[in-house]
Amino acid sequence: MKPTPARSAREAYSALLPELMLADERLYCLDSDTGLFAPDAFAAVPGRYLNLGIAEQSLMGTAAGLAASGKIPFVTTMATFAATRALEAIKIDIAYNALPVRIVATHGGLAAGHLGPTHHALEDLAVMRTLPGLTVVVPADAGQAEAAIRQSAALPGPVYVRLGRKATPDVGGGAFEIGRAQWLRPAGAGASPDVVPPPGDVAIIACGPHPVLAALRAADRLEARGVRATVLNLHTLRPLDVDAVVAAVAGTAGAVTVEEHWRSGGLGGAVAETLAEHAPARVARVGMPDVFAGRAGGQDDLLERYGITGDAVVTAAINLITGIPGGNTDESDLSRM
Numbered sequence: 527m528k529p530t531p532a533r534s535a536r537e538a539y540s541a542l543l544p545e546l547m548l549a550d551e552r553l554y555c556l557d558s559d560t561g562l563f564a565p566d567a568f569a570a571v572p573g574r575y576l577n578l579g580i581a582e583q584s585l586m587g588t589a590a591g592l593a594a595s596g597k598i599p600f601v602t603t604m605a606t607f608a609a610t611r612a613l614e615a616i617k618i619d620i621a622y623n624a625l626p627v628r629i630v631a632t633h634g635g636l637a638a639g640h641l642g643p644t645h646h647a648l649e650d651l652a653v654m655r656t657l658p659g660l661t662v663v664v665p666a667d668a669g670q671a672e673a674a675i676r677q678s679a680a681l682p683g684p685v686y687v688r689l690g691r692k693a694t695p696d697v698g699g700g701a702f703e704i705g706r707a708q709w710l711r712p713a714g715a716g717a718s719p720d721v722v723p724p725p726g727d728v729a730i731i732a733c734g735p736h737p738v739l740a741a742l743r744a745a746d747r748l749e750a751r752g753v754r755a756t757v758l759n760l761h762t763l764r765p766l767d768v769d770a771v772v773a774a775v776a777g778t779a780g781a782v783t784v785e786e787h788w789r790s791g792g793l794g795g796a797v798a799e800t801l802a803e804h805a806p807a808r809v810a811r812v813g814m815p816d817v818f819a820g821r822a823g824g825q826d827d828l829l830e831r832y833g834i835t836g837d838a839v840v841t842a843a844i845n846l847i848t849g850i851p852g853g854n855t856d857e858s859d860l861s862r863m
Contacts, residue, residue, distance in 0.1 A: 535694075635787060637692065738759050740784055
């Protein structure tokens with residue numbers, strides 16, 4: 527049997543949305559000239575696809591108006607423009623009014639690495655998870671992206687879904703449910719979300735396609751060294767699955783968080799805040815250091831250059847277990863760790 531080819535989350539979304547719109551006349555698609563959708567994708571739902579061009583504030587304002595009129599708009603734009611250029615409109619027009627707008631942001635993290643720092647989205651999770659009532663989801667593969675989009679249609683209030691750009695393998699983990707983390711290691715742990723696996727030596731908590739894959743690679747390498755690592759896919763940053771985070775870290779040396787985001791304010795910040803309140807533990811944050819990327823480059827190259835890799839996760843985990851500081855600094859050269 528041939529392996530299932532890897533799919534990109536954004537392509538899964540672009541194929542799914544017209545299907546959902548055909549089944550529910552409340553759904554609209556607002557586009558920012560992304561070129562993501564085929565020319566005839568919305569032929570069966572005339573008048574419900576609106577391309578507003580590269581005008582992100584207007585995009586959000588229009589979505590708010592539609593939502594206030596009983597519609598459910600899906601807004602498609604790049605993550606960096608949603609989280610920065612259009613932030614005031616999201617805050618005031620959408621979140622303040624608790625409107626059911628679904629902001630589907632492509633090119634999360636370093637996915638647009640070839641376009642340079644203006645197009646890198648390394649602050650969006652920190653920004654979005656602070657807005658009251660805004661659900662924030664970071665699917666780890668195309669199947670999870672489809673599930674997140676389907677489930678978002680029934681949620682109250684606004685939703686932010688962060689998608690990558692390139693195809694990545696499925697990560698497994700069983701059923702996907704917004705707001706409920708997935709146990710990915712030990713192997714088979716995700717068979718039932720109600721079953722918490724026994725504690726390992728260290729917990730690895732990740733979100734997003736490349737960080738989750740790095741976490742899984744690190745867990746396999748640690749196992750080969752006799753270290754048991756629990757891997758938690760914390761795909762929903764708001765509402766956060768507090769019980770899963772606390773359970774993952776219980777009895778371990780601490781947590782290693784992995785994210786394609788600056789280390790400040792995103793997944794690592796959310797996990798550290800949660801553990802500080804509920805179950806104090808050490809947290810080592812693997813993510814983008816406190817710098818702008820010094821050059822344009824491919825996503826894989828930039829992830830390697832700035833240490834968002836399985837090797838960096840292994841180093842951070844070993845440091846936690848042995849009590850050596852490291853793995854959560856803002857040092858841009860992680861090769862010295």
